[in-house]
Every structure is written in structure tokens, then in C-alpha cells.
Amino acid sequence: PEKTAKRRAKHLNVHEAGKSDCGVKSNLKSIPGVMTIRGCAYAGSKGVVWGPIKDMIHISHGPVGCGQYSWGSRRNYYVGTTGIDTFGTMQFTSDFQEKDIVFGGDKKLVKVIDEIQDLFPLNRGITIQSECPIGLIGDDIEAVSRAKSKEYGGKTIVPVRCEGFRGVSQSLGHHIANDAVRDWVFDKIAPETERRFESTPYDVAIIGDYNIGGDAWSSRILLEEMGLRVIAQWSGDGSLAELEATPKAKLNILHCYRSMNYISRHMEEKFGIP
Numbered sequence: 001p002e003k004t005a006k007r008r009a010k011h012l013n014v015h016e017a018g019k020s021d022c023g024v025k026s027n028l029k030s031i032p033g034v035m036t037i038r039g040c041a042y043a044g045s046k047g048v049v050w051g052p053i054k055d056m057i058h059i060s061h062g063p064v065g066c067g068q069y070s071w072g073s074r075r076n077y078y079v080g081t082t083g084i085d086t087f088g089t090m091q092f093t094s095d096f097q098e099k100d101i102v103f104g105g106d107k108k109l110v111k112v113i114d115e116i117q118d119l120f121p122l123n124r125g126i127t128i129q130s131e132c133p134i135g136l137i138g139d140d141i142e143a144v145s146r147a148k149s150k151e152y153g154g155k156t157i158v159p160v161r162c163e164g165f166r167g168v169s170q171s172l173g174h175h176i177a178n179d180a181v182r183d184w185v186f187d188k189i190a191p192e193t194e195r196r197f198e199s200t201p202y203d204v205a206i207i208g209d210y211n212i213g214g215d216a217w218s219s220r221i222l223l224e225e226m227g228l229r230v231i232a233q234w235s236g237d238g239s240l241a242e243l244e245a246t247p248k249a250k251l252n253i254l255h256c257y258r259s260m261n262y263i264s265r266h267m268e269e270k271f272g273i274p
Contacts, residue, residue, distance in 0.1 A: 044173020
């Protein structure tokens with residue numbers, strides 16, 4: 001189409017001999033709301049950081065498209081029984097419709113959480129991954145999380161403000177997801193959970209490895225053959241219990257710096273973990 005051709009004309013050119021480049025305009029920021037291969041803040045949170053946590057259910061809160069787009073497209077391998085103690089290949093969405101945009105989606109979110117508890121009572125926790133409309137209409141997902149957590153006996157329910165428009169790449173979504181772990185997991189670890197953990201001098205955590213095709217398993221084997229004890233994988237084949245145990249590690253081994261440096265820095269400052 002003429003309009004599209006005009007916009008894309010800057011991105012196609014012929015290289016001429018002797019010139020340093022062909023003048024192509026590239027590396028532009030994505031346009032929020034337009035599907036691109038680059039992804040958005042929601043993709044960085046749901047698709048990268050939180051999604052592989054296998055024993056938690058991750059709600060794509062908003063229209064069905066974003067959840068579908070981020071569902072099961074990466075090879076985050078994990079061990080477990082789907083629907084019982086692992087939920088990575090399942091898609092949970094609040095399936096926003098026009099009336100939800102007009103009247104708000106908080107009541108719908110409450111209903112979704114209740115249905116999840118009825119259908120999958122063995123889940124260890126829930127995250128709410130916000131899509132663009134949630135931030136635009138001002139739904140109070142934090143209030144819903146607190147209320148439902150209290151109702152279900154202190155269950156870990158994490159609201160993540162990762163609306164796609166907040167960042168035109170996945171990177172800000174990583175940061176927001178890291179902050180959500182800090183505020184809604186680390187800051188709420190129950191004393192009995194800490195007491196159950198028996199520490200050793202050789203405890204390490206693999207941070208920023210999403211077990212794509214099983215690569216975190218390979219790293220883990222090598223580390224354990226060296227005599228180290230891997231107490232957590234973030235977040236490929238990872239669990240909520242591993243997140244909670246990580247502040248007890250003696251060393252964080254950081255694989256993907258870009259996605260997990262924030263939480264690693266926080267653990268270094270607060271818990272003294274290098």
C-alpha cells in the first residue's frame with residue numbers, strides 16, 4: 001500500500017561501491033500497540049522473567065491477543081505435570097472485552113483468580129501481568145492482589161505493572177519484573193519459610209537463565225560436579241520456593257545481565273550476596 005511504502009522507503013536502499021553505508025534508517029523504537037519482533041515491557045516480564053516460573057500461574061490481564069502472542073513460543077524446558085505442579089504451557093487470560101475497558105476489569109480479575117483456585121488448587125502462587133489497557137484505564141491490580149492474598153491465607157499474588165506501552169523494548173519489562181520480585185516476594189517471605197531452609201557454605205543461584213532448550217540444566221550439572229549446591233534457577237525450570245530461597249545464597253551467578261542485573265544488585269546491597 002502507498003502509505004506503508006512511503007513509511008518503509010527509508011528502510012530499503014541499494015549499496016553503492018565506495019560509500020560507507022547505504023543510508024538505511026534502522027534501529028528505530030517500536031510503535032506501542034503495533035506487533036513487532038522486538039517485543040514490549042509486557043513481553044519482557046511475562047515472556048522472559050515470570051513466565052518460566054513453573055509452579056505459579058501467570059495471568060495475561062487484558063485482551064486475549066497479548067497472552068496468545070506470548071504463550072508457549074519459547075523452549076523454556078521444565079520438569080513437572082501440567083495442570084498439577086507446572087503451568088508453563090497453559091495460557092491464562094482475563095480476555096478483556098470492550099465493556100471491561102469502559103467499566104473496569106477489577107471484578108473480572110477477582111473472578112479469574114477465584115476460578116484459578118477452584119480449577120488448579122495446587123498452584124503455589126499467581127502473577128498478574130498487565131497489558132496496555134490496564135494502565136490506561138487505571139485498574140487497581142495491587143488492591144485486588146492484597147485482598148485475594150489475604151482471602152487465600154497469605155498466598156503469593158504478585159501484581160506486575162508491565163503494560164506494554166511503558167517500554168518500547170522488553171528491557172524495561174525485565175526491570176519491572178525484577179522489582180516485583182523484590183517487593184512482592186522478598187519483602188513478604190514468612191519467617192517459617194526462612195527457618196525451613198538449611199544453608200551450606202556452597203549455595204549458589206543461577207540468575208538470568210531461562211533454560212532455553214535445557215541450557216540451565218547443563219550449567220547446573222557442571223556447577224554441582226564442582227561441589228557447589230544450586231539452590232535456585234531464575235527462572236527456567238524455576239519455582240516460587242527457589243525465588244524465596246535465593247537470599248540465602250552465597251553467590252549469584254549471573255547469566256543474562258540485561259534481564260536480571262537489577263535484582264542481583266539489590267541482593268548484593270541488601271543481603272550481601274556477591
